[in-house]
Amino acid sequence: MKPHTISEISKHHLTCHNNAMNRLFLLLLIVLSATTSASELKITGSTWPPYVTQQLYKNGVAVVLTEEALIRAGYKPITTIESWPESLEATADGIYDVITGVWLTDERAEQLEFSEPFINNYIVFVTRDDNYIEFNERDDLKGLRIGVVKDYAYRNEPYDTTGINISAAGSARENIQHLLAGELDLVLADSRVALFEIDQLIAGKQLSIIRKPLVTRGLRIAVAKTHPDAKKIVADFDASIAAMKLDGSYNAILATFRITE
Secondary structure (H helix, E strand, O other): OOOOOHHHHHHHHHHHHHHHHHHHHHHHHHHHHHHHHHHEEEEEEEOEOOOEOOOOHHHOHHHHHHHHHHHHOOOEEEEEEEOOOHHHHHHHOOOOOEEEEEOOOHHHHOOEEEOOOOEEEEEEEEEEHHHOOOOOOHHHHOOOEEEEEOOOOOOOOOOOOOOOEEEEEOOHHHHHHHHHOOOOOEEEEEHHHHHHHHHHOHHHHHEEEEEEEEEEEEEEEEEEOOOOOHHHHHHHHHHHHHHHHHHOHHHHHHHHOOOOO
C-alpha cells in the first residue's frame, strides 16, 4: 500500500478542521438565531395621538416609552399600529405580544396582564365656544348629546347614562368633527388627545376644553395571560420605566413631545 504523502495528510487534516469549523459556525448561528427570536416582541397599539400615531416622531410618545423600556430590558420590540379595538383583541388572542396605550378594566384583566401606569390620562369635556356648557355635577348633563369613543374604558365602573344621550364614534377626531357640526353638545376625551385634534383642525379655535378633569386614568401596556412570559415582560417593563424616571430619560422623552406629567 502506498503511504500518504505529507501533502495528502495536511490536506486531510485541513479538510477535517474546516468541517469542524463549519459545524461550529452553524451551531453558533442556530444558537444566535434562537436567542434573537426569543427576545423579539411584537408590539401593537391603536392610533390615539399624541400617544400612538404615525404622524409623530417614532409613532408617538407611548410607543417611544414602551420601546425604550423594553430595549433596556433586553427585548427587541417591533411595533405595528392597528385599528381599535382590533389591537386589543389581537393581543388577547396572542397575535401580538404586547399592546401599548391601553387602560385597565376588570373585564380586560381576565385575559391580559397589565403593567403599572406609565402616563396619566386626564379625561375632560370638549365644548363649543358658541355653546359653552358649564359642568359642575351630573345633572348638568341631562338632555345633552355626548360623544365618546366606542369601547374606550373612560372609567372602570359602569356608566350611569340615565337621561344622557351617548353617541359612540370610532375616534376622538370623529367626535370633535360632530361637535363642530352641531351634532353633539360635548365630547369626552383625554386632554392631550383633545388638544392635538383641535390643533389639527382649522375650525378648532371654536372649541374649548373644560379644564376640570372628570377622572384620571393610567396608560399601561398589557400582555395576554396565555403568553408564557407575560408576568416577566410586564415586570421588566415596570422596572425599566422606574429606572428611566430616576435617570431623567423618561422626562426627556416626554419633553420631546412637549408633554409634562
